[in-house]
Amino acid sequence: MISKPNIAGLDLPHLDGEDKLDRVLSSALKSRDISPPFPLSPSSYWDASYFNLPNVRIFQDATEEEQSQILGLCSQGLLEEAYFIEKAGVGYMAKMVLLAETIEERMLYALFSADEATHLAQITPFVSIEETVATDNPFLRLLADLVETQDKIVLLFVLQIVLEGWGLSHYRNLAQGCLNSDLKEVFTGFLQAEARHHATGVTLFDRASISAQSKDAIAQTLALFLQMIQMGPQSVVAAIERVKGHLSRSQKVRIFAELDTENHSGTRLNLLRSLMRSEGAKTIVQQLEERKAFQPFSPDNCV
């Protein structure tokens, strides 16, 4: 059955068991010098300090077993997010192939789609297969809606300049902090391609003329995305709650304070603003500044 177009394809299933297509895919990946690594430790690929957890009282007081469960959840969260971003990337780049205005641009996007397909193949072994369909993560839902947009300028600016630029620094941090050498290598291997994806976005955006309507759509989407960053490390607090049981509002506020949420988010928001420095984006940044979209929330407002 052919289902309705779904460009991000977040819910696209994997093939069931042994399949001819799988064998062709493996040999195609091998011809690009990619053989997916075998994950060794199924628990955490990053330590407590990566998530700012050493200063969190409830984490310090937890048993070793609970601490490793919390770290495992935080770690899986990062891997799943990377998995879905790459999954959406394959479809996004394929869409840009069709929207290209020169053959060189079309060729570039076809190569970029192949980049994202190889990234997806490399990250997939680290994610448990039950977690590879359907997700209620608000960031991924926003991403999926965004990819469906018909306005190429919105796609270029939000997805390729801001999100790919953000991804580049995120993957660099993931690589630096990663405890597993195979996975570290996987993330390091993404960096060059992601830098090219971002730079191409900047080049094409700077050449385009941008309507007021596109600017508005960009500012609105970015305001939603920035708000998710303003809200601090929600997934870390959710991981603690899953292991330690229900947390009261005041407990959560305290955890956000101990996680140093304002610093954590402030750094990220500054990085995001620095990615929006294109001439054509001045009024967009102004609009976002007026909405205080680059200011992190206090611990009290994160809950």
Ligand SMILES: [Fe+2]
């Ligand atoms: Fe990628």
Ligand SMILES: [Fe+2]
């Ligand atoms: Fe990318």
